[in-house]
Amino acid sequence: MKRIVNLLAALFIASYAAWASGPTADSADIKLYDISVAVDAQARKVRVRIGLDIEKYRVSSEREIIFTPVLVARDRSDSLVFEPVTIAGRNRWYHYLRDGVLDGGDSGIYRAGRKIRAAYDREFAYEPWMGQSVLEMRAETANCCDTPSRLAGPSESGNVPMAEIDVTRPSLDARFVFAPPVDAGPVIKSIEGSAFVTFVVNRTELKPDYMRNRAELAKIIESIEYVRRDSDATITHVHIKGFASPEGPYDNNIRLAKGRTETLRRYVRDLYHFSDSTVTSSYDPEDWAGLRNYVADSLNFSIGHRSEILSIIDGPLGFDNKDLAIKTQFPADYAVILNDIYPWLRHSDYKVTYAIRTYTDIAEIKRVFETDPTRLRNVDFYTLAQTYPEGSDDYCKVFETAVGVYPDDPMLNLNAANIEMRRGRLDQAQSHLLKAGNTALANYARGVLAARRGDYPEAIRRFSSARDAGMPGCDSLIERAKEIRDHSSVTYLVSPVSR
Structure with a gap:
């Protein structure tokens, strides 16, 4: 959580009897023209800026006032003491000057009464205890020989409280609102598969006992029976889509795909006495998409010119010319396609759709x-x-x-x-x-x-x-x-x- 607070404020302590007589070394009057505390708990840093108006101070020649910012945990478990700022009277100032203390320009020592402002700016690492803490100012006075004496302030530590830090935000308690979905109607499920029903060359009649047709037809029948055995389910639709392989004239493949799919549709319809609207069909006379998938993805077939054949499949040639181009340009590969891939493209995809009560x-x-x-x-x-x-x-x-x-x-x-x-x-x-x-x-x-x-x-x-x-x-x-x-x-x- 990031909250940077930059405010200008002034602090005038005049309510304490010990400090009521004015800005002298014996009664400190903290003259702040600027104070800013920026806390960024997420970035883990704190920045403190304090500005003292030095012109406001009249300190006797041999004395000085020492202000030390202190960050104190609210529970007093920890604290951080910053570098002090000293406002010195005339003789104390020259003493520091003669001793070379003022060399470098960043000593934190200023001559009282001068038309200057002391800008104090420190950034330091944020620690968890600082999330609930108080920035205070410790005030002390001394002369050349004395041990500094405290000017007591109102805080528990005897300092002057300037800013309170609390990074804990109030919470927003909003209830969760659950809502019913819009009724989408009955549950519709389906069973899908492929059956490789074989037809006699160039014929559309279905022979259930021809080659492996009994086993392939059983795939469709078992899917329907699975739903029929379910007392909570009702078949709403059966769709069959027939595919043919690309060899042979395209017009003839249309005739074969359409006729064979219609024959299979009627077989399923009559077997269960379904209506025509329940069992429907469609067809794809040449399964070029299936051929492309086999050529591109299956490494089980020994094809030496995959990229060239894929370019022909994806190219602008007509269907018959694509088949002819593969056959004439890559005869060895075409033999593999004809014998090992084309049979897998002669299939009937089926989908049994049913509704759950x-x-x-x-x-x-x-x-x-x-x-x-x-x-x-x-x-x-x-x-x-x-x-x-x-x-x-x-x-x-x-x-x-x-x-x-x-x-x-x-x-x-x-x-x-x-x-x-x-x-x-x-x-x-x-x-x-x-x-x-x-x-x-x-x-x-x-x-x-x-x-x-x-x-x-x-x-x-x-x-x-x-x-x-x-x-x-x-x-x-x-x-x-x-x-x-x-x-x-x-x-x-x-x-x-x-x-």
Whole structure:
């Protein structure tokens, strides 16, 4: 936390009887024209500036006044004594001059009554005890032979208190607001796979017993059966997309891909007596994307001219000319592609989509949460969380699981952010709030996060946005955040005195 306080103040001690007779060596009158204390706990440094108005002092010829700034822990457990500033009478001044003490110009000794100002400026390392401390001035007087005698001040240490340091900021207590997500409807799940159903060359009729077709068709059938065995699931859609390899004329490949995919679609439809709208199909007559992936990524095939073949695939040639170019320019590689890669491009991708029934009983929701939470709607998680005390382990577990199932749901991310802020994990909360949308609740939560990070200008901006969007209760938070933003870590304990 960074709070630099630079104030000009003057200190005039006139209320103590021992000091009431004026600025002499026997009754010190501290004439400060400037005092500034800057505390930066984050950068771990403190800077103290003190200015003494030397012209104001009338010190007898043989005497001097010694001012020593002291930083004292509030509990008196530690202290730091700075270099003294001495204001000397005429003879004392010449004594220092004859002894060479004034050589160099930074002795901290000044002749009383001169039209000069003594500027004291020190920066030093911040230590934890300084966070609650008091800057005091110790005043002493002496002549050439005396031991300096103290001019007692009102502090516990007998000094004059000048500034109090307290880096502890007031806190902003803003409640966490959890909110239900918008109901996204029933849970939709799917099973996807690929079946390598083989057709007779240049034909579109499906022969279930041809080559490995029984095993490949079983992939589709087993996926459908898996859903049918689930009493909570209802199949809503089956889609089949057929792919053909690039060899042969493109027009003929269109005919084969379209016809073979339609044959397979009808086979699945009739097997289960599905409607035409339930089982649909599409096709890709030449799977050039699949060919590119095999050539680029699979090192299991002995292809000597990968980069050149990839350039042909990505180039401007038409489909038939691409196949011909590879075949004629790189016949050895084409033989590998024809025998080892093209068969893998003749496949049928399928997707079985099904809906999970809505659970309305809380006991059922709890059971499903423990067995397979991906079957719950986003609103079910919120309903379940309300059965636990807010902030409890079970409550937090529900929202953590929910955002894992629905990672892009704005309100679930908002609730997860609240959980993370409650735990003090502010970076994780920030990640969730990036997905929380731009609602009043989301901006409110961002305001809470900013306040917890000590960024009160941002907190004020976010709370203002939430208020303007209709969220109640933000005005008091804005005012409190402003108070904390403007809080000074340094309080000056004296009133200014004009020059």
